[in-house]
Amino acid sequence: MNDKNRLFRTTRSTDPEVQESPIHFLKSLSTSENLFFIRNHFPYPTLNSKISLRIYGEVYKPLVFHFEHFKQMKSKSLKVMLECAGNKRSKFEPRVYGEQWENGAISQGTWRGITLNELFKYTGIKSNVQEVVFEGYDFGERPDGKHASFIRSLPISKALHSDTIIAYEYNGSPLSFKRGGPLRLIVPQWYAMASVKWLKNIYLVEKPFSGPFQTDDYVYYPNKTNKDNAFPVTTVNVNTTIQQPLNFSKLGVGEHEIKGISWSGKGKIVEVAVSINDSEWISADLKKNSQGYTWTPWSYKWKVKHKGHYSIRAKATDSTGSTQPFRAYWNQKGYGYNAIDTIYINIE
Amino acid sequence: MNDKNRLFRTTRSTDPEVQESPIHFLKSLSTSENLFFIRNHFPYPTLNSKISLRIYGEVYKPLVFHFEHFKQMKSKSLKVMLECAGNKRSKFEPRVYGEQWENGAISQGTWRGITLNELFKYTGIKSNVQEVVFEGYDFGERPDGKHASFIRSLPISKALHSDTIIAYEYNGSPLSFKRGGPLRLIVPQWYAMASVKWLKNIYLVEKPFSGPFQTDDYVYYPNKTNKDNAFPVTTVNVNTTIQQPLNFSKLGVGEHEIKGISWSGKGKIVEVAVSINDSEWISADLKKNSQGYTWTPWSYKWKVKHKGHYSIRAKATDSTGSTQPFRAYWNQKGYGYNAIDTIYINIE
Numbered sequence: 269m270n271d272k273n274r275l276f277r278t279t280r281s282t283d284p285e286v287q288e289s290p291i292h293f294l295k296s297l298s299t300s301e302n303l304f305f306i307r308n309h310f311p312y313p314t315l316n317s318k319i320s321l322r323i324y325g326e327v328y329k330p331l332v333f334h335f336e337h338f339k340q341m342k343s344k345s346l347k348v349m350l351e352c353a354g355n356k357r358s359k360f361e362p363r364v365y366g367e368q369w370e371n372g373a374i375s376q377g378t379w380r381g382i383t384l385n386e387l388f389k390y391t392g393i394k395s396n397v398q399e400v401v402f403e404g405y406d407f408g409e410r411p412d413g414k415h416a417s418f419i420r421s422l423p424i425s426k427a428l429h430s431d432t433i434i435a436y437e438y439n440g441s442p443l444s445f446k447r448g449g450p451l452r453l454i455v456p457q458w459y460a461m462a463s464v465k466w467l468k469n470i471y472l473v474e475k476p477f478s479g480p481f482q483t484d485d486y487v488y489y490p491n492k493t494n495k496d497n498a499f500p501v502t503t504v505n506v507n508t509t510i511q512q513p514l515n516f517s518k519l520g521v522g523e524h525e526i527k528g529i530s531w532s533g534k535g536k537i538v539e540v541a542v543s544i545n546d547s548e549w550i551s552a553d554l555k556k557n558s559q560g561y562t563w564t565p566w567s568y569k570w571k572v573k574h575k576g577h578y579s580i581r582a583k584a585t586d587s588t589g590s591t592q593p594f595r596a597y598w599n600q601k602g603y604g605y606n607a608i609d610t611i612y613i614n615i616e
Numbered sequence: 617m618n619d620k621n622r623l624f625r626t627t628r629s630t631d632p633e634v635q636e637s638p639i640h641f642l643k644s645l646s647t648s649e650n651l652f653f654i655r656n657h658f659p660y661p662t663l664n665s666k667i668s669l670r671i672y673g674e675v676y677k678p679l680v681f682h683f684e685h686f687k688q689m690k691s692k693s694l695k696v697m698l699e700c701a702g703n704k705r706s707k708f709e710p711r712v713y714g715e716q717w718e719n720g721a722i723s724q725g726t727w728r729g730i731t732l733n734e735l736f737k738y739t740g741i742k743s744n745v746q747e748v749v750f751e752g753y754d755f756g757e758r759p760d761g762k763h764a765s766f767i768r769s770l771p772i773s774k775a776l777h778s779d780t781i782i783a784y785e786y787n788g789s790p791l792s793f794k795r796g797g798p799l800r801l802i803v804p805q806w807y808a809m810a811s812v813k814w815l816k817n818i819y820l821v822e823k824p825f826s827g828p829f830q831t832d833d834y835v836y837y838p839n840k841t842n843k844d845n846a847f848p849v850t851t852v853n854v855n856t857t858i859q860q861p862l863n864f865s866k867l868g869v870g871e872h873e874i875k876g877i878s879w880s881g882k883g884k885i886v887e888v889a890v891s892i893n894d895s896e897w898i899s900a901d902l903k904k905n906s907q908g909y910t911w912t913p914w915s916y917k918w919k920v921k922h923k924g925h926y927s928i929r930a931k932a933t934d935s936t937g938s939t940q941p942f943r944a945y946w947n948q949k950g951y952g953y954n955a956i957d958t959i960y961i962n963i964e
Contacts (some may be wrong), residue, residue: 276624290627333665358864365864365962411866414964514629516706516713518759519932614713616760 275303277386280367284308284408284448288372291529292511297562298347298439299375306446307352308375308453309418309481310408313466319450321434325401325471328392336449341382346431346456347560349376349531353459353486353501356596356605365532371509376562379454381435384427387470390573395422396474402453408458409453410480413471420464420486421477422455431456431534431561434467456561458502459603461486489600504533505606506590508540508582515611526552528609530584531563539585540566542571552582562574577616623651628715630758632656633794636720639877641858645910646695646787647723654794655700656830657722661814667798669782670777671898673749673819676740683798685785689730694779694804697879698726701807701834701849704944712950719857722879724910727791727802729783732775735818741772744822748775750801753814758828764882767813768834769825770803778910779804780814804909805881805950806850809834812866837948852881853954854938856888856930863959872918874900876930876957879911885937889915891929902931923963931956 275294277287289299301613324330350371357366367373384400399421407417426432435454436443443449457464461481462540486501510528513519530537541549552568564584583586585591596607623642627633637653670679705714715721730796732748747769755765774780783802784791784814795811803810805913809829834849837867858876861867880886889897912932933939944955 274627274630274633276627276635277625278626279622279641282622282641285622289625292629293630363864363960365866365960368862368864411868414870444683506890516716520759520761602795612711612713 277303277305278370278372280317280369284310285312286367289304289375290371291372291374291509292514294511294587297565298377301377301438301441301447304375304377304447304467305352305373307354307367307460308406310406312445313405313407314448315466316443319469321451321470323387325390325472326394326397327472328394331391333387335436338434338451341386343380343382344433344462345378345380345437346433346454347376347378347562348372348431348454348456349461350454350463351398351504351507351531353461353603357602359605359607360596360598360602362590362598364600366589366602368462369429374509374563377439377551378537379433379435380437381433381454383430383433385430387430392536393472394474395603397424397472398475399423399473401469401477402464402467402564403469403471404448404464405468414480416480417478418464418481419477420462420481421473422462424472426455427454432515442482455511457504459486459504459533461501487601488603489609492597492600501603504531505594505604506530506532506534506537507606508584508592510580510582510609510611513613515570515613516613516614516615519570519572521575521615524572526568526570526580526582527565528552528567528582529563529565530582532559532584532590534586534590535587537584538587539606541583541585542568542570544570545603546581549583571589572615578613578615580612580613581608581610625651625653626718628717628718632658633660634715636717637718637723637858639722640862642859645913646725646805649686649725649786649789649792649795651670652723652725652795653700653721655702655715655808656754656807658754660793661753662756663753663793663798663814669799669815669818671735671739672747673853674742674822675736675820677738679736679739686730686782686799689734691728691730692781693726693728693785694802695724695726695910696802697722697910698803698811699852699855700878701809701951702949705950707953707955708944708946708950710946712948713948722857724913725787727781727783728785728788728940729781729802731778736776741820742822744921745772746823747771747821747825749819749825750812750815751817751819751822752796752812753816762828764828766812766824766829767827768809768810769821769831772820774803774806788899792888794852805852807834807852807881809849833949834951835949836945836951838946840948847907849951852879853952854878854882854885854932854934854940855954856881856932856957857958858930859958860927861959861961864962866919866962866964869920869923871964872920874916874918874928874930875913876900876915877911877913878930878932878935879931880936880938881909882938884933885912885932886911887933889931889933890916890918892918893927897931899924905921920963925957926961926963929956929958930960
């Protein structure tokens with residue numbers, strides 16, 4: 269049988285299309301285009317064959333760029349992981365509403381594009397700019413009945429970061445429509461709602477932008493019954509997914525490889541520790557990390573002599589000292605779940 | 617965008633291959649071949665190009681049939697649903713080990729094949745026969761380290777039922793290898809472990825067959841710590857899956873169609889009732905049922921005026937009076953889950 273036929277994304281919604289990556293079975297450090305997770309907020313937009321990107325607002329010279337302009341500018345290539353802010357939402361207790369992602373709202377690969385710095389060389393930037401606003405071609409009706417386009421902003425410092433790019437290639441091929449092509453923002457280290465697809469407009473503003481995807485969704489609301497103490501979703505939390513074995517699977521006595529991936533938007537992964545049945549934490553072997561903003565694969569050799577039920581926990585620590593909590597930080601909309609990952613295994 | 621690209625099976629395991637059908641998004645009463653769930657116990661077997669099926673044991677004339685013989689015999693066509701005995705296993709509380717199926721270990725379509733009755737005309741049957749044993753070409757190592765082939769038996773009465781067939785076509789095409797072709801047993805009304813794939817041998821025995829897939833797996837063990845009061849998994853329980861809306865989704869005020877499917881191995885579905893926030897049970901509209909052993913689609917128009925959290929429950933009753941329990945019958949290996957289906961919706 270052909271192995272290529274064996275991996276599929278998990279369909280979570282068809283309208284709009286939402287699909288999960290089969291993360292437990294991915295071996296490559298680069299997610300193939302057809303297995304990359306999909307999270308749309310609206311139906312797919314209709315694009316003209318000749319796509320344009322307008323830059324305006326607090327610039328000296330508003331401009332409209334066409335796709336061919338980008339291919340003539342200086343480009344850079346970056347390995348970047350994207351994780352949906354709702355990844356693992358289904359694990360929150362109490363449960364929260366929204367897409368019931370398991371572990372697969374995360375994928376990574378190599379993006380080629382141009383920096384915002386490069387673009388702004390043509391338009392200039394006024395000194396009063398606070399934020400850069402990115403509007404996608406996608407729009408539609410939200411669950412509450414309101415109509416909106418998908419629009420998000422970045423602080424000017426993040427927008428001008430030398431690794432924030434407007435991508436037009438993924439893994440060496442033109443960025444496909446379903447990936448957000450022809451032009452998509454890629455914001456390393458932030459949750460993926462920041463990486464706006466189907467870029468249509470970029471405008472620079474002198475005060476904080478507000479909009480449903482900026483100041484209503486993608487906000488942490490830590491209280492159950494009100495919106496006090498809210499703060500925006502930005503950087504990816506330090507996190508781990510045990511890929512193999514699968515949760516609640518049955519194995520025999522002997523040696524088993526526990527494998528997983530860990531990542532953080534704040535820094536490099538410096539340690540992953542594993543604990544069997546809540547005994548001491550033992551360091552796993554970190555695979556040599558690839559360059560860029562990617563997850564770190566790790567493995568741990570587990571020798572098990574006796575039949576019975578086992579818990580296996582894994583937690584990562586990054587170079588800033590951030591580590592995973594035993595219990596995730598609960599919030600109304602279910603963002604940023606990053607509790608220590610735990611699986612249960614029966615040895616038969 | 618091409619709609620054909622939007623539905624995928626969910627990969628639950630790659631070795632052996634196990635995949636779930638996207639049951640929440642299926643609209644057709646006939647599951648297309650590429651969306652039919654897959655539950656293998658072992659790696660795919662290697663088959664000769666010239667497949668044969670041997671019939672022996674308590675028969676008057678043991679025979680070997682080749683595939684072309686089947687095409688010359690009188691065939692029948694039947695619409696049959698297959699449901700894995702472990703469908704919905706992930707919902708058991710306390711959790712149980714094994715494949716963590718959600719709702720998609722169920723699919724259906726039209727099978728063409730010949731009855732066992734027809735086959736046994738050629739071999740005869742001795743009067744002392746109690747069971748008919750079906751062996752597939754698939755074999756391998758079980759989690760406990762023991763090696764086995766996939767072998768299951770049927771009581772002679774079920775084997776001789778006029779709708780128990782050896783199928784060689786699915787939805788009008790030759791039965792594909794991944795579906796168990798070229799020859800697969802189809803046992804309507806029983807959980808799908810009975811519908812042995814890649815048929816190799818059929819032998820008739822004068823006493824009950826025992827084997828790991830007959831008397832160890834596919835047995836209900838209702839006690840947590842021992843194997844007392846065990847009984848075999850056979851007929852499909854009356855059951856319901858709410859297809860739309862999805863659990864924990866967000867909707868607006870207004871009218872929503874609640875859609876689902878109900879089925880039973882014991883009889884026809886005669887009623888499906890829906891309860892909102894545990895108020896009175898109201899009958900849903902049953903769609904005209906298709907012939908054969910298939911699920912019954914139903915729908916219910918839900919008018920909701922107020923924002924807030926809602927529970928929606930659905931339960932089916934079949935023509936024998938069997939209905940779904942509030943809490944599923946817990947058993948060690950997690951078979952036959954059929955609790956009243958419940959989803960939670962937030963109206964925004």
